[in-house]
Amino acid sequence: xxxxxxxxxxxxxxxxxxxxxxxxxxxxxxxxxxxxxxxxxxxxxxxxxxxxxxxxxxxxxxxxxxxxxxxxxxxxxxxxxxxxxxxxxxxxxxxxxxxxxxxxxxxxxxxxxxxxxxxxxxxxxxxxxxxxxxxxxxxxxxxxxxxxxxxxxxxxxxxxxxxxxxxxxxxxxxxxxxxxxxxxxxxxxxxxxxxxxxxxxxxxxxxxxxxxxxxxxxxxxxxxxxxxxxxxxxxxxxxxxxxxxxxxxxxxxxxxxxxxxxxxxxxxxxxxxxxxxxxxxxxxxxxxxxxxxxxxxxxxxxxxxxxxxxxxxxxxxxxxxxxxxxxxxxxxxxxxxxxxxxxxxxxxxxxxxxxxxxxxxxxxxxxxxxxxxxxxxxxxxxxxxxxxxxxxxxxxxxxxxxxxxxxxxxxxxxxxxxxxxxxxxxxxxxxxxxxxxxxxxxxxxxxxxxxxxxxxxxxxxxxxxxxxxxxxxxxxxxxxxxxxxxxxxxxxxxxxxxxxxxxxxxxxxxxxxxxxxxxxxxxxxxxxxxxxxxxxxxxxxxxxxxxxxxxxxxxxxxxxxxxxxxxxxxxxxxxxxxxxxxxxxxxxxxxxxxxxxxxxxxxxxxxxxxxxxxxxxxxxxxxxxxxxxxxxxxxxxxxxxxxxxxxxxxxxxxxxxxxxxxxxxxxxxxxxxxxxxxxxxxxxxxxxxx
Amino acid sequence: xxxxxxxxxxxxxxxxxxxxxxxxxxxxxxxxxxxxxxxxxxxxxxxxxxxxxxxxxxxxxxxxxxxxxxxxxxxxxxxxxxxxxxxxxxxxxxxxxxxxxxxxxxxxxxxxxxxxxxxxxxxxxxxxxxxxxxxxxxxxxxxxxxxxxxxxxxxxxxxxxxxxxxxxxxxxxxxxxxxxxxxxxxxxxxxxxxxxxxxxxxxxxxxxxxxxxxxxxxxxxxxxxxxxxxxxxxxxxxxxxxxxxxxxxxxxxxxxxxxxxxxxxxxxxxxxxxxxxxxxxxxxxxxxxxxxxxxxxxxxxxxxxxxxx
Numbered sequence: 001x002x003x004x005x006x007x008x009x010x011x012x013x014x015x016x017x018x019x020x021x022x023x024x025x026x027x028x029x030x031x032x033x034x035x036x037x038x039x040x041x042x043x044x045x046x047x048x049x050x051x052x053x054x055x056x057x058x059x060x061x062x063x064x065x066x067x068x069x070x071x072x073x074x075x076x077x078x079x080x081x082x083x084x085x086x087x088x089x090x091x092x093x094x095x096x097x098x099x100x101x102x103x104x105x106x107x108x109x110x111x112x113x114x115x116x117x118x119x120x121x122x123x124x125x126x127x128x129x130x131x132x133x134x135x136x137x138x139x140x141x142x143x144x145x146x147x148x149x150x151x152x153x154x155x156x157x158x159x160x161x162x163x164x165x166x167x168x169x170x171x172x173x174x175x176x177x178x179x180x181x182x183x184x185x186x187x188x189x190x191x192x193x194x195x196x197x198x199x200x201x202x203x204x205x206x207x208x209x210x211x212x213x214x215x216x217x218x219x220x221x222x223x224x225x226x227x228x229x230x231x232x233x234x235x236x237x238x239x240x241x242x243x244x245x246x247x248x249x250x251x252x253x254x255x256x257x258x259x260x261x262x263x264x265x266x267x268x269x270x271x272x273x274x275x276x277x278x279x280x281x282x283x284x285x286x287x288x289x290x291x292x293x294x295x296x297x298x299x300x301x302x303x304x305x306x307x308x309x310x311x312x313x314x315x316x317x318x319x320x321x322x323x324x325x326x327x328x329x330x331x332x333x334x335x336x337x338x339x340x341x342x343x344x345x346x347x348x349x350x351x352x353x354x355x356x357x358x359x360x361x362x363x364x365x366x367x368x369x370x371x372x373x374x375x376x377x378x379x380x381x382x383x384x385x386x387x388x389x390x391x392x393x394x395x396x397x398x399x400x401x402x403x404x405x406x407x408x409x410x411x412x413x414x415x416x417x418x419x420x421x422x423x424x425x426x427x428x429x430x431x432x433x434x435x436x437x438x439x440x441x442x443x444x445x446x447x448x449x450x451x452x453x454x455x456x457x458x459x460x461x462x463x464x465x466x467x468x469x470x471x472x473x474x475x476x477x478x479x480x481x482x483x484x485x486x487x488x489x490x491x492x493x494x495x496x497x498x499x500x501x502x503x504x505x506x507x508x509x510x511x512x513x514x515x516x517x518x519x520x521x522x523x524x525x526x527x528x529x530x531x532x533x534x535x536x537x538x539x540x541x542x543x544x545x546x547x548x549x550x551x552x553x554x555x556x557x558x559x560x561x562x563x564x565x566x567x568x569x570x571x572x573x574x575x576x577x578x579x580x581x582x583x584x585x586x587x588x589x590x591x592x593x594x595x596x597x598x599x600x601x602x603x604x605x606x607x608x609x610x611x612x613x614x615x616x617x618x619x620x621x622x623x624x625x626x627x628x629x630x631x632x633x634x635x636x637x638x639x640x641x642x643x644x645x646x647x648x649x650x651x652x653x654x655x656x657x658x659x660x661x662x663x664x665x666x667x668x669x670x671x672x673x674x675x676x677x678x679x680x681x682x683x684x685x686x687x688x689x690x
Numbered sequence: 691x692x693x694x695x696x697x698x699x700x701x702x703x704x705x706x707x708x709x710x711x712x713x714x715x716x717x718x719x720x721x722x723x724x725x726x727x728x729x730x731x732x733x734x735x736x737x738x739x740x741x742x743x744x745x746x747x748x749x750x751x752x753x754x755x756x757x758x759x760x761x762x763x764x765x766x767x768x769x770x771x772x773x774x775x776x777x778x779x780x781x782x783x784x785x786x787x788x789x790x791x792x793x794x795x796x797x798x799x800x801x802x803x804x805x806x807x808x809x810x811x812x813x814x815x816x817x818x819x820x821x822x823x824x825x826x827x828x829x830x831x832x833x834x835x836x837x838x839x840x841x842x843x844x845x846x847x848x849x850x851x852x853x854x855x856x857x858x859x860x861x862x863x864x865x866x867x868x869x870x871x872x873x874x875x876x877x878x879x880x881x882x883x884x885x886x887x888x889x890x891x892x893x894x895x896x897x898x899x900x901x902x903x904x905x906x907x908x909x910x911x912x913x914x915x916x917x918x919x920x921x922x923x924x925x926x927x928x929x930x931x932x933x934x935x936x937x938x939x940x941x942x943x944x945x946x947x948x949x950x951x952x953x954x955x956x957x958x959x960x961x962x963x964x965x966x967x968x969x970x971x972x973x974x975x976x977x978x979x980x981x982x983x984x985x986x987x988x989x990x991x992x993x994x995x996x997x998x999x
Contacts, residue, residue, distance in 0.1 A: 032926060032928045032929070033928065033929045033930075033931050033938065034924065034928045034929065034930050034931065035798065035930075035931050035933050036798065036930045036931065036932065036933065037795035037796075037798040037805070037887060037889060037916070037919060037932075037933050037934075038795050038887075038889040038932060038933070038934065039930060039932040039935075039937065039939055040889055041950050041953040041954055041957070042930055042939055042941055042946070042950065043939065044949075044953065
């Protein structure tokens with residue numbers, strides 16, 4: 001005979017039982033105060049009278065409590081489960097759903113051992129006729145076994161469960177448990193959730209309701225009650241990798257951000273940096289509770305090839321977030337072909353461009369200046385980006401070659417000036433630029449103006465969207481060419497104050513073309529003298545070249561696009577088999593994408609030659625060991641789930657059976673009311689008697 | 691000795707303000723004043739305990755050397771051939787001192803009038819009558835110490851009444867210390883009328899009153915109790931708060947009414963017995979009984995006793 005409740009929160013009404021008791025006591029304390037000359041005679045008889053009064057009211061008190069208790073039971077809508085079904089129709093026993101948290105925070109101290117002990121104890125506690133399902137979860141839920149009564153099998157499965165490097169998320173596993181419970185035909189369902197109940201595992205918006213009638217038990221391993229505070233945990237949150245050039249050698253400065261959550265005392269720890277298995281430096285650190293610090297290491301020279309780096313904390317209980325892996329390789333060099341015209345004074349029209357691009361670090365940009373001549377096919381093949389700085393191409397065939405260059409993925413930046421009229425027409429003829437438009441007066445615009453708009457949504461231009469991150473309005477433009485963007489082809493990235501286009505972007509084939517309506521030297525404007533010129537030019541060239549900086553690390557769960565892997569700018573993977581060696585040493589054949597599932601280094605090889613290395617780290621959200629309020633969580637699990645109950649069990653219970661099982665409340669309510677009538681009668685009798 | 695009990699039901703409405711003519715008129719109907727002419731004092735009220743010169747013959751006694759020969763009763767000498775002198779009850783004004791308990795318990799009132807008010811009316815009446823008898827009237831109030839004291843004097847009636855009019859309930863009460871103090875203040879033997887609710891053990895009261903008696907004072911004890919104190923008519927469960935100590939006791943009255951009545955009855959009997967032993971006239975006043983009625987009852991009984999003597 002199982003008893004469960006449709007509206008179990010009404011059981012909180014049992015607290016109302018205190019009311020009659022309080023009323024009886026209150027009547028004593030709140031009795032009218034009567035002044036009396038002397039208690040000289042009353043004192044001699046007072047004790048006996050009080051004692052008799054208490055005893056006399058026990059019956060009334062008991063009657064009131066009983067009436068209340070029965071009414072509370074009635075409102076809780078009890079369900080007699082055995083009575084709701086014919087004996088043997090659904091079978092006997094219990095459906096046990098074991099939910100075992102294996103997220104990496106369970107590796108803290110002895111939590112994992114205690115979790116498995118709790119699961120083992122639950123398995124051993126199964127009675128004849130009970131069945132159990134084992135579900136392991138981290139951010140995903142894995143049903144390891146279908147309902148079975150074989151305890152040996154369950155224990156073997158339990159022994160095979162290992163800690164996962166993923167974080168906690170409760171919603172998927174509760175969904176799994178819900179499915180198992182709803183499919184169960186046993187009269188009693190119990191969900192046992194073994195976890196450290198991290199706060200990060202539950203987004204309050206997620207639905208965690210379990211079907212009504214399922215009993216829920218929580219095994220809380222967070223030790224919050226025992227410790228009183230969140231356990232202390234140090235974690236490596238991120239790294240800042242800064243590159244610099246020193247005597248043609250690339251040097252790296254690593255800064256590690258270490259955070260500490262929980263705890264209330266100072267804990268010393270050490271932090272070490274190693275590269276390719278060799279420890280470079282070790283530092284002693286101390287982090288205050290619930291704070292973070294940035295620790296800087298000495299710079300080091302980056303060797304050739306791909307280097308595996310690791311920063312590690314020694315002296316912390318949770319090992320998974322104590323290591324942060326990263327990969328570094330020498331920076332790529334981006335070849336840029338700069339075509340320019342001589343200017344008065346000996347300098348060329350590409351002087352400022354060359355100087356600006358030569359300062360780029362990631363990637364470094366190698367500029368090749370070509371003055372007054374047409375680029376050869378070889379020049380174009382070696383360049384990733386071609387910049388035309390107010391040049392006169394002199395031949396339409398060059399425009400065609402440039403179109404081919406762009407279609408194959410190259411980038412073209414055109415700065416228009418006094419000499420570029422024919423060039424503009426030729427490039428427009430080749431479909432690379434919009435056709436020249438004639439402004440007022442037939443020539444370039446002479447009116448001084450400024451930039452009024454910049455489209456900061458372009459990749460690379462986001463960095464100008466922050467406050468004080470680039471004031472384009474300070475530059476003055478004395479002359480400019482008129483641009484007439486074609487609606488379907490050109491995207492206006494910048495405009496002058498009068499609305500005229502200042503910068504256009506056009507995609508041609510696999511490459512891009514950007515055209516700047518004025519010069520990129522001091523002839524027609526002073527833009528090149530403004531601080532924003534340098535980042536503007538860098539970002540424009542990066543954008544045109546399609547450059548994407550390699551990620552120093554990935555997070556477990558990321559999906560890496562292997563088709564994009566490039567080593568030294570070449571696509572090494574086309575038509576060849578990519579073999580991947582996981583951090584554990586397993587070898588798999590790579591496809592187009594790879595979901596990284598282990599922390600450490602993934603080695604990617606082609607024909608036994610390593611072409612790339614991926615560093616993978618655990619998700620740092622799990623580092624916060626702060627736990628949920630277990631009562632709130634339990635309330636979320638047990639909140640009313642009537643609809644789902646109806647959906648899931650319609651196959652095994654008819655409406656009449658459900659009604660019969662739930663009809664007990666009517667009888668209880670009737671009994672409660674009768675008792676209240678009796679209470680009125682008894683109270684009146686007592687009152688009259690006294 | 692008087693055994694007058696005034697346990698009767700309230701019969702004539704509330705007691706009135708002291709010195710109200712109606713109250714005094716009913717007392718006057720007893721012809722008290724005419725009796726004082728005969729007996730030397732307002733016989734119904736008090737009788738001088740002292741011998742002295744007056745028109746009231748008391749007794750004969752043998753002549754002793756030193757006696758004034760003018761006091762020799764020559765008629766007796768003629769009949770008996772022995773010298774006897776006439777002894778008269780003193781006709782000089784005596785002291786009458788009224789002691790009123792103003793402890794906090796006297797403030798209790800189950801109806802409209804408190805014991806203290808009742809005591810004040812009573813004290814005022816007695817002072818007035820004493821003054822009418824040309825006694826020297828004094829007054830003292832006390833709780834656990836003497837609060838006010840007006841020395842006995844023939845001219846102090848107004849001051850006494852003024853003092854009585856301004857009495858306020860004091861603190862906890864006790865008889866021994868204030869009576870000991872007052873005993874020292876009363877230089878002449880006096881008639882002392884002690885008005886109190888006597889919430890002390892009878893032995894303690896006896897000890898305190900004996901201090902006055904031992905100095906030759908004639909003491910009258912007027913015991914004031916409210917009807918509620920006598921009958922304990924309460925019904926509801928309540929916390930009873932001691933007016934003097936402010937301690938509280940939860941009580942269900944119906945369960946202890948009989949026991950309470952038995953205890954206070956025994957207390958009254960014990961007081962009566964003990965005070966009688968000390969030669970103190972004891973009289974119980976129920977404050978629900980009109981003041982004039984109580985005075986009338988008391989004076990009537992007093993008068994009967996005087997006649998018997």
